[in-house]
Amino acid sequence: MRRINPTYDADDLYDDYDDEDYYDEEYEAQEAAMLAAQYGSSQDLNAQQQQQQQQQQQQQAPPPPDAFPAAPAPAPGAQSFIISNSKKQNKKGKNKGKKSNANAQHPSQQQQQQQQQQQQHGQQGQSAMDLTGKVFQMTELLDGVPQARIREALQAHGGNMDAAMSQLLDEAHANNTTKGTGTDSKPAAASKPVVLSLGGAGKGESSSASQTPAAAVASAAPQANAASAAPEAAPAPKPKAAPSSRSGAGAGAGAGTASAGAPGPGAYAKFVSKLDKLKLDPGEADEKPNLNLVVIGHVDAGKSTLMGHLLYKLKYVSQRDMHKFEKEAKVLNKGSFAFAWVLDEHEDERERGVTVDVGVKYFETEHRCVTLLDAPGHRDFIPNMISGAAQGDVAILVVPASTGEFESSFQHNGQTKEHAILARYCGIRKLVIAVNKMDMCEWSQDRFNEVVESLRAFLLQGGYAAEDLIFVPVSGLAGVNLVDPLPAGVADWYKGPSVAQCIDAMPPVARPANKPLRMVVADIFKTILLGPITVSGKIEAGVIKEGESVMVAPSMVLAKVKGIHRHRGKEIVPAKYARAGENVDVGLQGIEDTMVGLTSVLCEAKFPIPVVQYFEAEIATFDGLAVPLLNGTQVQLHTQSSQAVAHILKLASVRQPDGKDKANPRFIRKNQTARVFIQTQDSICIERHDDFRPLSRILLRQNGVTVAAGRVLDFKSPKKKKLR
């Protein structure tokens, strides 16, 4: 890794490092206590099962009173189980020659046979390394399950991945029993009680929040992000307690990793959350949870029109403006594009009728504060779409239902598939599929079902979970089923919610606000209030405060935060601070405009994001890979908003159909999983997957086609090992 020498005085920054030694001891003692309490007998299966039972009991307990009334959070743990199930099935399905598997809950017989074969295989060559590899593999699949649990399950089953998986899935099933019936109304967070119990194991919830750094410390451990299942800021009675209970969940995960014979604190173990130090606004407790919503789909699917019309219906566009748009659109002979003009603000976008750049708008529903990111659909602008999707929590996939249009958007060259897959690899799980232009096929139920079925099969294969998909028939142009439910007589066969209701019912997303600050710069511009260097983007982790110094990576200069602007609907509200999950404008002082770009990440001065030129990554290649990846293949690397030229330094290994890794492959074909070393031309900001998942994601593109997606495992060069 090449580290750019910071231009500030290093001593200055690390002054209070010495003080933290004091924390260390305390922290270690606490961690040990926690370990003893929870996983001390990690080898003992009984204890483990007891704990699981305990968890399940807790999960079946009635939802806490502070749960969100209209849109109770779903059971995130359970969902991730199911995702993994379908994912696993899909992988197998591919190996076995495309098997469609719409049923995500029950593995088919054939697969079980395969599992048994693998079991035999696994038992023969069982070793510690095998186990570690499997744990790793499963962690990826079972997003949000502590590694310790996986490891235990694996040990219990003698290293058989599938058996262990099914055990964990059973647990998931148990979680599921607490679920409600409707697709969009789900009971409160299943793992919240777990969180509480974990907190209890430590010192008691609120005290651990305010006094000990341990909870926050441990929350920085690998799984914290995914494992922290407690919904953010659901209007809880004690707003200050909400983040701390999340860190409790993280503590569980962190401790789990430790008990698995590994390492202890992650990279940011020394980071002490700033949340407690902040004086939260009194009104904070009443704030609506934030939701970043990205709209994706094929070009001309009607994304902008649909969202434009939605904004109009929600009264975020005045009648006068709308009238103006209509008039002007007619002049350009593009009358049907009037609603799209709400989001396509550029003249050239309007003239061509194509969205080029991600359009950002802010609106509020009854329970959510939404940042709307309208992604372009045209294949040439996929880099922009990636930038949008990377900021999104959930997505609306717009698909045209009209005859021929759906087919062409869904074929190999259509962007429907690519967008959906890219969004999944950008970390988006929940998808509202707006089946648009229903008015053009007379609201035919058959057509709707046809579209739904072919999409569902594809999306399940692409790693989405069945219950994370909501299909809504709409007409963006006519504005039907956008905000108000369908009027009688239009499509009486559809009883589900409208688009706005779906958005409103989206569960709040857990935000790692107690990690070091990471804000990915998505745009740089000039404002009167915030000065010549104003950046906007989503805060991925941590808290940004007015007046504080932040590090601008990768140029590694310190900048002062001049001011922060939040968007509340059409209003711009100055704020003293903003935290993870928010999409804000930040004015920076004390730097030149050349020091900040779309590759930049604002981060905690003492805990900067790693700036590297090469790394080891695990990648999965796509259908789009026309030419195999070789040692030395040149690719374009996309991370969040940034693009970089990179090449593959070395193919380390490739996954064979039998599940084993072949070292030193000559090339990697499409639809394979491999480990590679990648070198970039210029330094980039990236995190290791274990440290912070959202910023470890990479996408590789070649000649305008996405060829692979992956995650950064480590910052290593192949040669270093070769020498030893």
Next chain:
Amino acid sequence: MRLIKKNVSAKDGEGSVVLCADDGEDMWHVYNLISNGDLVKATTFRKVVKEGTTAVSSQRVRLTLSIRVEGVDFDPEECSIRLSGRNQTETPHVKLNAYHTIALEPHRNFTIYKTRWDTIFLERLDTACNPVKQAQLAAIVMQPGLAHVCLITGHMTILRAKIERNIPKKRADGKIHRENVNKFFEMVLQALLREVDFSIVKSVVIASPGYVKDDFFKYMQAEASKRPDLKPLLQNKERFVLAHASSGFKHALDQVLADPKLQSQLLDSQAAKEVKVLNKFFKMLNDNSEMAFYSFPHVRAALEKGAIDSLLITDSLFRSSNIKQRRQYVDLVEAARDAGAKVYMFSALHTSGEQLTQLSGVAAILRFPLPELDDVELGLDPDAVEESEEDDPYAGIDDDDEDDEDGGQEISLSNDVADRAVQPGATLTHEDEDAREALKDMF
């Protein structure tokens, strides 16, 4: 390039040639002709210090020196060559065996003496002295906020200008965005004016994803009709060609060169041919992986079986300062030719050559499949061990690594890598063990 005199023995290839370079491309050829150990005689200047009785005066003296070359540097932007080595000419101004650096200049004769002119050198000489000049092509690849202005000649793609500018995304007020886009276009336009000489350049390709190229072309025309300084652009309007590229990065040029729509403009261009052959190799690797191989050990093994149909090799391999290693590649090319294979020499300056260099610099398309080769581990190739530090693709990284460790100890930035550098054993995760295991297997 003009060949003034050639005096090379047919028997053992010993001898000298006198050359006169005319332009940048010739310089590139010369760079590929001169290797360490050669004797080069050329005109040069040296500052000579005269110590008189009262004052010390220095004087720039023009000399003709021959030096034994120990280092060759090529600057692709200036297209200049600097040779350093020990002086072999007796003169009152420079001592024998004293170090001297000669900058080769265009339009001045110089002599290269080699103990052995092998086929690769002689071929290069022929190519260089071919009077039929290929037309120059200028290309601009751009995306919002990023543009590369390149000149493409027969054997070189030279990046003349890289333009970067932050362009704000769209907001309610489109004015700021428009202003910034125009400023960006203006920067590209100025670079175009500065770098492109319409007396040499046959056509100018503007390539981009989306509408950037159209917008830029529109802007250019609008401005050119208004401003007298842009007159040359207006006069040569018909030389501009718009094409699609997937991004504004330099390697997107490959796509432009492979574009069938542009083939009439690019006809006979070496760069376009190279792209085609390389794409053929990739396609073969994809369709029938047992008929396409890369890396020296594999290709040599395929050659021994007489299987090579086309050999793709970059000229950078022949610039190796290690004579033994260079010899290997020369033998490879000669043997392949003898076996009836087509040999494509890629210029390392073209984007396709750059790519081939990254793929170890040598690749082959076979006549018949060799499945048994597929299983041969790349392993430790004997070549890599011998490779000098300079040519080692990992060398730079290694250095970085060491820096990194040092940096970690000194600054102790609390990021993970630094932590680990300080205490390797203590903070290893099991993924590390994993990776280490994997790496153990690897080597």
